[in-house]
Amino acid sequence: MFTILPIQGYIDQIDGFFCDGIHAGLKPNGNNDLGFIYTNEPCNVAAIFTENRFQAAPLKHFLSHKEEFKTNFVLINSKNANALTGKKGVEDINTLFSSLDFKEKLVNPLMSSTGVIGNRLPLEKLIAGANSFDLSAKSGENLSKAIMTTDAYPKTSLYEVKLEDGKSFKIGAVAKGAGMINPNLATMLCFICTDAAVPYSDMKEALNINKETTFNAISVDGDTSTNDTVMVLANGKSKAYDKDAFIEALRVVMHEMAMLMVADGEGAKKVAAFEVRNAATKEDAIKAAKALSNSLLVKTALFGEDPNFGRIASTIGASQIACDDEKLVISYNDIVVFDKGEICFDKETEEKASKVLKQNSYKIICDIGLGNCSFVAYGCDLGYKYVEINADYRS
């Protein structure tokens, strides 16, 4: 058996990984806005990207490499997404890398961007900023702040995986994301670093297995961005590897990052797990759970701490899945409020359900009663703060 133990610290604790973040002049408030991850030996790299048809320039740049390649450098900026910038957006990335003082050290350097769509990169600032990097720095903290946009807090995690053969590897992540996160990945960046000796094909497979129940199961507002990226970098330094342990450890890291993002949904105060049980098909379970996590009327009811189960039912009906109100059971945690056509919502039950909604996190369970397929989607409430943040995000 293997064990996956959380440890204190940032990705800089992983052997061979260096990182830092600085203020390069993009954020007017002086906060960090440019960071990097550097490894002294080239890494296997695998990534999954947004399903938005307008992929941002950094994604096009990544995909211009051949299927399997190695890299030792990822440059990450916030405040400008380098999206909708056409061919020039990709040219800008190449110009940037060829202007760096330390360009001779770089193997297939990559870039990742987040921020406002539809502006060219401020190349001068980025080049000057990057040329001030210390490639031997170990500050995951500075990096985690550099990639933030509307995030209320930085998002990182770190684990040690001990294998049966006595060997061990580390795996950790730094991520940003709050708002625009939706069932199909949206403005979120997540960089996962490991010293496991994982082959490229296993990295790709593990990413695809784990994305459905983690990043694709969270929703803040149902929009998908042009830039979303989950990237795994593996330098193999630990010489340790076990496929099952790697898949499971990656799942733990991805799930933790996804939960941190949904809890940081712009202005959100509550995390709700929408568990759809016993749907006729897996597709139905996923559709209904995601519809619930995306519904504005459900989200505002959670904000108001109102056990308005009518909106829950209505959203399930509107999702067009096979359903029948004579079979449907709705509960808030273990408080049943609707049971197969019967409304169970006396004063006492209403008070109990309201109490559940006053908590910071809870489950809303919808038993469809037509099959045996289930799915859990995660969402948050939506309040005044969301409007405040998004009415003037550009400024």
Place this chain on the structure above:
Amino acid sequence: MFTILPIQGYIDQIDGFFCDGIHAGLKPNGNNDLGFIYTNEPCNVAAIFTENRFQAAPLKHFLSHKEEFKTNFVLINSKNANALTGKKGVEDINTLFSSLDFKEKLVNPLMSSTGVIGNRLPLEKLIAGANSFDLSAKSGENLSKAIMTTDAYPKTSLYEVKLEDGKSFKIGAVAKGAGMINPNLATMLCFICTDAAVPYSDMKEALNINKETTFNAISVDGDTSTNDTVMVLANGKSKAYDKDAFIEALRVVMHEMAMLMVADGEGAKKVAAFEVRNAATKEDAIKAAKALSNSLLVKTALFGEDPNFGRIASTIGASQIACDDEKLVISYNDIVVFDKGEICFDKETEEKASKVLKQNSYKIICDIGLGNCSFVAYGCDLGYKYVEINADYRS
């Protein structure tokens, strides 16, 4: 040729139609909450309903009639949707009608409800209220107020259609709807009355033709309700009829009602027409236009009067239609901000675009440049008021 002229007044001006609204004790603030439409001769009736899988009891009750039937009475209440009430919800409607003092006068009486989902109808209040009706009343104004829920204002219209043969008929509507209105009809009720001598099959055909570009093209928050109904009642009293004129007049009425609803999106101050041009297929045009009108990030940008065209482009990309940023053109009215891969957003253009967004209504045009299919969807902005209204709608 025929002409369609707006006239002052309510549906009570149409020959043979009677209506009123009263306070029956459902709304705590004493406002009207129960109304009726009565005709002294039975009407042809056709209706289209919500696509929500959990149809409310009044819809099930309507559909329990045979395909083509006549009615002379529609009872409408607000504050309680009679939805998710199972078989008892339909039984309650039958109990109600059989308890009315004037039940002998009624031919296939119908009911329509709007309000909170998941509560049984307060039968005693409704019966007492209905028994106080004066069936010879002519107060469209009282009725229009009785059916309101979160509406900021009543919604009515009235037209006279003059035909080539010198005959004429009237057509008018009373409607409610604000919030939860989405591309596939959602909590909106619309009752269209006419004295045209229109056959049932033409009514049904005209409703289906016109719904796509009217009620199905508007969006407030992307949710669909359990109760949405558009009902046409025709008593034939004018003895006038022309199929083309009727279809066109019905379109005018449905479009006007749809626009009044979107302008009354809970807390909305702006109406935006999202015109998607030159998409590869009709499906793509509809998909992209509706995605724009539903996007929270687009809606909050409109609220902030921010010409954030990056969010427009991102939403089109996220809608999964065929698109290419080298072909895409985005404009606010006639102000082009993105032109086939080129960002045209200098200070002057930004100021012009901002000016457009300060207006109460405007067009956002996205030319996909891949075909010749177009669609216009209508949406509104989303601000603090929406959250306020929906965080505690039940109370």
